[in-house]
Amino acid sequence: MTKLKPFLFFDFDDTLVDFQACARVAMKVALTKLGQSYTDEDYQTYQEINHGWWKRLEAGEITRDELRFGRIRDFFSAMEWTHLDPTLGTELFMQELGGQVVLYPDAQPVVLELQAQGWKIGLISNGLPDVQPQRISLAGFEGIFDPAIISGQVGFQKPDSRIFTLASSRARKAGRLLADQKIIMIGDNPEADIRGAREVGWETLQFVPEKTPPGKGQFSQWADFLPALEELVQNL
Numbered sequence: 001m002t003k004l005k006p007f008l009f010f011d012f013d014d015t016l017v018d019f020q021a022c023a024r025v026a027m028k029v030a031l032t033k034l035g036q037s038y039t040d041e042d043y044q045t046y047q048e049i050n051h052g053w054w055k056r057l058e059a060g061e062i063t064r065d066e067l068r069f070g071r072i073r074d075f076f077s078a079m080e081w082t083h084l085d086p087t088l089g090t091e092l093f094m095q096e097l098g099g100q101v102v103l104y105p106d107a108q109p110v111v112l113e114l115q116a117q118g119w120k121i122g123l124i125s126n127g128l129p130d131v132q133p134q135r136i137s138l139a140g141f142e143g144i145f146d147p148a149i150i151s152g153q154v155g156f157q158k159p160d161s162r163i164f165t166l167a168s169s170r171a172r173k174a175g176r177l178l179a180d181q182k183i184i185m186i187g188d189n190p191e192a193d194i195r196g197a198r199e200v201g202w203e204t205l206q207f208v209p210e211k212t213p214p215g216k217g218q219f220s221q222w223a224d225f226l227p228a229l230e231e232l233v234q235n236l
């Protein structure tokens, strides 16, 4: 008897798409529209500020709207761009962000190959509700992930165990996940994806693009994903 294939849940940003590359392009376009020149070093400043705001969101201290506006306001003020309007900056950046997807090499063909091989595939992404669905379809994944759980739509963020439980119960209700079927979470973030999924008893594969060689349960490029998955599944 062939072993039942585990259900695969993917993370989106920094796993399938290179989010930093997307945000960098979006910021450049938004600032160009505002007539502001900008360097890669400036982006580092934004990144640090943004990271702080996401930490506060994950801790439940602020809302998403506060994050969107606050990170741009703080960025403009750190750059001393007092002539720029942070409200307009936020609007332009969000608009551009929704239209940017830079995929990691081989990520999309690998996911399509998994689907062709009969794997059941879902998505759990910490992302903004009005931006993420558009980005997922722009990346060429429209209709591939079922269920596709976006934190901003359901009110929980990874690593909160409730988002994982919600994802598996939706897959189960849709008849795509069986009661005793194993689940593997594939993501980059050691906290949100890996610890979060392990806490609800799932298996994990971590994408570590900067790390060579990758450790056990990790892969550093999408071209190596299928063998890494096979190895994990054999040992379940």
Ligand SMILES: [Mg+2]
Pocket (backbone or CB within 6 Å): 011, 012, 013, 014, 015, 187, 188, 189
């Ligand atoms: Mg990620």
